[in-house]
Amino acid sequence: MGRSLPAAWDDDLLADQDIVPRARSPTKVVNLSIPARATTPPASDTGSVSVPSTPPSPASPAPPASPASPAAPWPERVAEALGPVEHLGTLGGNVARVRVAGRDLVVKTGTGVVDGAGGLRALAAVDGPPVPAVVLVEPDLVVTTWVDQGPRTPGHEESLGRSLARLHRARWPVWGGGSSWIGDCPVSPDEQPDAVAFTRTRLLELAGRCGRERAVSGLAERLDELLPPGGPALLHGDLWWGNVLWGADGRPWLIDPSVHGGHPEEDLAMLGLFGAVPDRVLAAYGEVRPLDPGWEERVDLFRLVPLLVHTVLFGGGYGAQADAVIRRYR
Numbered sequence: 457m458g459r460s461l462p463a464a465w466d467d468d469l470l471a472d473q474d475i476v477p478r479a480r481s482p483t484k485v486v487n488l489s490i491p492a493r494a495t496t497p498p499a500s501d502t503g504s505v506s507v508p509s510t511p512p513s514p515a516s517p518a519p520p521a522s523p524a525s526p527a528a529p530w531p532e533r534v535a536e537a538l539g540p541v542e543h544l545g546t547l548g549g550n551v552a553r554v555r556v557a558g559r560d561l562v563v564k565t566g567t568g569v570v571d572g573a574g575g576l577r578a579l580a581a582v583d584g585p586p587v588p589a590v591v592l593v594e595p596d597l598v599v600t601t602w603v604d605q606g607p608r609t610p611g612h613e614e615s616l617g618r619s620l621a622r623l624h625r626a627r628w629p630v631w632g633g634g635s636s637w638i639g640d641c642p643v644s645p646d647e648q649p650d651a652v653a654f655t656r657t658r659l660l661e662l663a664g665r666c667g668r669e670r671a672v673s674g675l676a677e678r679l680d681e682l683l684p685p686g687g688p689a690l691l692h693g694d695l696w697w698g699n700v701l702w703g704a705d706g707r708p709w710l711i712d713p714s715v716h717g718g719h720p721e722e723d724l725a726m727l728g729l730f731g732a733v734p735d736r737v738l739a740a741y742g743e744v745r746p747l748d749p750g751w752e753e754r755v756d757l758f759r760l761v762p763l764l765v766h767t768v769l770f771g772g773g774y775g776a777q778a779d780a781v782i783r784r785y786r
Contacts, residue, residue: 560602568637569598575713584623585710606704616708617740626690628717635714641765652679662764674786688717695723697731725758
């Protein structure tokens with residue numbers, strides 16, 4: 457989380473792992489998008505993933521942890537664990553591209569990176585969109601494989617729809633659980649008994665940190681009638697366009713998850729929050745996992761959590777957007 461995003465994307469080559477491309481003429485919009493996502497400097501925390509009692513089994517053993525001191529600069533720590541490091545460039549404030557033993561890698565440091573690594577492993581263990589492999593995990597430091605990127609194509613969009621639908625068919629044993637962070641915003645990873653309890657807890661937790669607990673409490677009382685059936689499914693949990701990479705291999709790759717058990721409509725609502733979701737994506741999704749009746753009426757409901765997250769982190773216009781959603785459903 458943390459890069460501005462225009463209403464639509466350019467088809468030019470993305471030179472970096474997490475760089476937002478230039479704007480182009482808009483594609484067909486499913487729902488109106490809000491202003492572009494803001495940025496914030498990373499805080500310092502290790503982050504962690506609370507894994508439910510029966511999560512998906514990892515496809516491979518966990519990567520090694522380096523014996524280097526966490527206080528050492530990250531190039532020294534990576535070199536000690538993996539070998540000599542060639543620094544290829546900075547992709548953001550806490551993200552760098554490096555080459556080690558002829559292999560291009562991404563180094564991330566700071567808030568929630570260890571938590572995110574746990575999420576990548578969970579996503580890698582199911583039949584969903586591909587994710588970078590986790591190579592190294594230390595306190596405040598994660599190394600993953602680099603993803604070569606190319607222009608966005610119709611094939612990418614169709615593949616994204618189908619692979620997201622397959623991801624959402626993966627059952628998660630509990631509501632909630634999983635990540636302790638959404639971007640730079642800490643959230644409770646506690647497991648909840650049902651959809652209403654999970655959604656109410658998360659909404660009130662965030663609302664209490666931005667002065668909206670009373671307003672949200674009225675909406676929370678209606679969740680049993682507002683929420684759809686189904687779930688919990690394994691979700692990416694922070695699925696905005698900045699966390700989708702258009703791979704040179706023709707596949708859409710996902711990065712920077714905030715995994716948890718929830719309803720699939722959460723991911724789809726988030727995907728359209730900072731840019732249009734093309735009809736092609738939704739059509740391909742529906743081929744694999746048809747959307748529940750009335751889903752379009754719930755898009756804003758499922759956007760309330762990320763809107764509150766952004767209100768907590770950035771304030772400003774995000775609070776007004778959140779207030780409008782609260783008024784609609786209260």
